[in-house]
Amino acid sequence: MGSAGVPLLLLVGALSRIPGSEGGREPPAHFLCQAKLDCHFLNGTQRVRYLKRFFYDRQEIDRFDSDLGEFVSITPLGQADYWNTRQDMLQVARAEVNRFCRYNYEAAKTGLVIGW
Numbered sequence: 001m002g003s004a005g006v007p008l009l010l011l012v013g014a015l016s017r018i019p020g021s022e023g024g025r026e027p028p029a030h031f032l033c034q035a036k037l038d039c040h041f042l043n044g045t046q047r048v049r050y051l052k053r054f055f056y057d058r059q060e061i062d063r064f065d066s067d068l069g070e071f072v073s074i075t076p077l078g079q080a081d082y083w084n085t086r087q088d089m090l091q092v093a094r095a096e097v098n099r100f101c102r103y104n105y106e107a108a109k110t111g112l113v114i115g116w
């Protein structure tokens with residue numbers, strides 16, 4: 001009781017920094033980038049954990065975790081050290097637990113597609 005999570009999913013076509021694109025190496029012609037926005041409603045809107053997760057070819061490489069308030073690398077491909085220097089990215093991500101998760105709670109709990 002009290003830990004029903006409602007995962008919300010958003011797929012995007014591009015990340016601004018692609019692993020493997022540094023150092024002059026050409027990125028592969030065919031690859032998959034995904035960002036998934038998870039809202040875990042742990043006690044209605046009282047306790048919400050927001051995860052902004054970045055995947056490269058189905059492998060999660062970085063995430064923002066609202067419990068920590070910063071980005072964390074999941075694999076050596078991750079670039080959390082870089083993202084955590086970006087105050088603009090941190091500020092946006094920190095606001096999304098309210099702007100995205102709590103804002104969409106009423107729709108999300110009925111399974112409706114959410115807005116922004």
Ligand SMILES: *[C@@H]1O[C@H](CO)[C@@H](O)[C@H](O)[C@H]1NC(C)=O
Binds near residue numbers: 002046
């Ligand atoms: C859940 O939130 C309610 C307020 O909406 C609070 O009264 C209650 O103590 C919270 N429960 C837990 C387990 O934190």
